[in-house]
Amino acid sequence: MPHLFSPLTIKGVTLRNRIGMSPMTMYRSVDGKMDDYHVSYLGARAAGGFGLVFPEQIAITPDGRTTVSCAGIYDESQLEGLERVCSIISSMGGVPAIQLGHTGRKGSLVTPWEGGYMLPPDHPKGWQTKAPSAIAYGGDMPYAPEELTVEEIHDLYRSYARSAAWAVEVGFQWIEMHYAHGYLGSSFFSPISNHRTDEYGGSLENRARFHLEALDAVRAVLPERIPLTMRLGSDDLNPAGTQFDDSVVAIGWMKEHGLDLADLSFGGNTDDMHEMIFNQPRAFVERASRVRREVGIPVAASWNLGKPQNADDVIKDGLIDLVLLGRPALSNPHWPVWAARELGYDNPFGLVPEDWGWWLRNLRADQESIGFPAVSEETQGAPAAASVPTSGPKVATADVEPGASTLDGIPLHDAA
Numbered sequence: 001m002p003h004l005f006s007p008l009t010i011k012g013v014t015l016r017n018r019i020g021m022s023p024m025t026m027y028r029s030v031d032g033k034m035d036d037y038h039v040s041y042l043g044a045r046a047a048g049g050f051g052l053v054f055p056e057q058i059a060i061t062p063d064g065r066t067t068v069s070c071a072g073i074y075d076e077s078q079l080e081g082l083e084r085v086c087s088i089i090s091s092m093g094g095v096p097a098i099q100l101g102h103t104g105r106k107g108s109l110v111t112p113w114e115g116g117y118m119l120p121p122d123h124p125k126g127w128q129t130k131a132p133s134a135i136a137y138g139g140d141m142p143y144a145p146e147e148l149t150v151e152e153i154h155d156l157y158r159s160y161a162r163s164a165a166w167a168v169e170v171g172f173q174w175i176e177m178h179y180a181h182g183y184l185g186s187s188f189f190s191p192i193s194n195h196r197t198d199e200y201g202g203s204l205e206n207r208a209r210f211h212l213e214a215l216d217a218v219r220a221v222l223p224e225r226i227p228l229t230m231r232l233g234s235d236d237l238n239p240a241g242t243q244f245d246d247s248v249v250a251i252g253w254m255k256e257h258g259l260d261l262a263d264l265s266f267g268g269n270t271d272d273m274h275e276m277i278f279n280q281p282r283a284f285v286e287r288a289s290r291v292r293r294e295v296g297i298p299v300a301a302s303w304n305l306g307k308p309q310n311a312d313d314v315i316k317d318g319l320i321d322l323v324l325l326g327r328p329a330l331s332n333p334h335w336p337v338w339a340a341r342e343l344g345y346d347n348p349f350g351l352v353p354e355d356w357g358w359w360l361r362n363l364r365a366d367q368e369s370i371g372f373p374a375v376s377e378e379t380q381g382a383p384a385a386a387s388v389p390t391s392g393p394k395v396a397t398a399d400v401e402p403g404a405s406t407l408d409g410i411p412l413h414d415a416a
């Protein structure tokens with residue numbers, strides 16, 4: 001029976017465990033580039049044991065960013081930073097994943113800490129947004145997008161494909177398309193934001209066309225071994241918006257168009273949500289599990305899965321295939337190690353690079369004083385759940401005799 005620390009293979013890619021760092025926009029790019037900042041924090045999460053590491057939504061066009069400080073993969077000058085990010089993640093044993101995005105009518109914003117509101121199209125740091133229909137999101141995003149022409153929609157497929165090909169070239173091994181959270185793809189699916197009367201609006205088939213044609217365009221440039229996944233705005237939680245039942249049907253079609261895993265999330269096309277599920281543990285797990293069952297496709301979910309027992313249970317119970325962690329990954333780069341200890345798995349330090357794991361195992365200190373929280377009482381003394389396979393990257397070190405090493409001259413004992 002798979003558990004949180006079992007490997008997961010999709011297409012030709014194997015994750016060392018089923019814990020992914022969910023994509024999180026950092027608003028720390030200049031000219032859409034990634035730099036030392038991204039290399040260091042993403043490398044830390046890979047070194048901390050995450051099997052899959054997403055940087056953040058990375059825009060396929062300049063106007064597909066959320067703010068001018070967001071990352072892109074639309075210009076060759078951005079590739080060097082992305083290559084460094086892939087290199088550090090891979091060298092720490094993680095699989096680098098990219099989330100290709102376009103924010104549609106939810107772009108042209110300022111950063112969250114500046115207020116997160118929308119800038120008008122003529123502002124030097126803003127732009128004219130584009131979307132399926134010329135309907136403003138409203139509230140803090142009052143400026144209406146322009147309706148995309150069919151020709152522009154076809155151009156977007158070319159942008160997705162070019163960005164995906166570049167992504168593989170720089171070392172990403174997992175391609176996700178961001179079609180959730182009210183961004184461009186999600187806004188095509190939702191009747192709230194899509195009022196088109198052509199072949200891209202109206203019926204479910206038409207509202208899913210932007211998904212299927214984009215999947216075709218991207219799959220055509222990907223090597224067969226690379227998984228192609230989508231984060232889907234599967235429910236607007238509003239009777240006028242995206243209905244989950246429709247999403248289940250459309251995901252079945254997407255599977256036929258090369259989708260390898262569905263990452264279920266919320267629609268985000270309106271603030272008027274009639275059900276507030278975000279604070280619930282396992283907010284999207286039941287929905288994801290239904291897709292897994294009815295469509296027969298691997299699924300991932302995020303939202304409130306940061307309690308180790310909860311994360312392990314949703315895998316063990318066969319509900320989802322991959323746990324994605326957002327805020328827990330920000331707060332604890334070693335979340336996988338902590339979770340393995342907390343759950344009573346043997347060999348939690350096998351998750352981190354070999355040399356590092358060696359030190360953490362062997363430091364003559366009680367573990368709380370080296371920064372790991374105490375294992376809860378119920379876990380202590382419980383039989384080991386299973387063993388975490390040693391998966392941290394190997395390093396070339398001279399053989400060290402157990403028990404004969406020192407920490408700056410202080411002898412260390414070798415823990416069992």
Ligand SMILES: Cc1cc2nc3c(=O)[nH]c(=O)nc-3n(C[C@H](O)[C@H](O)[C@H](O)COP(=O)(O)O)c2cc1C
Nearest residue numbers: 022023024025056057302303304305325326327328
């Ligand atoms: C700072 C921050 C930035 C985020 N940026 C993105 C993003 O770029 N793309 C995306 O799909 N989700 C984004 N999210 C959502 C997360 O990926 C994740 O789905 C969400 O935080 C729920 O998971 P959690 O409960 O483990 O935090 C962001 C979340 C946070 C906290």
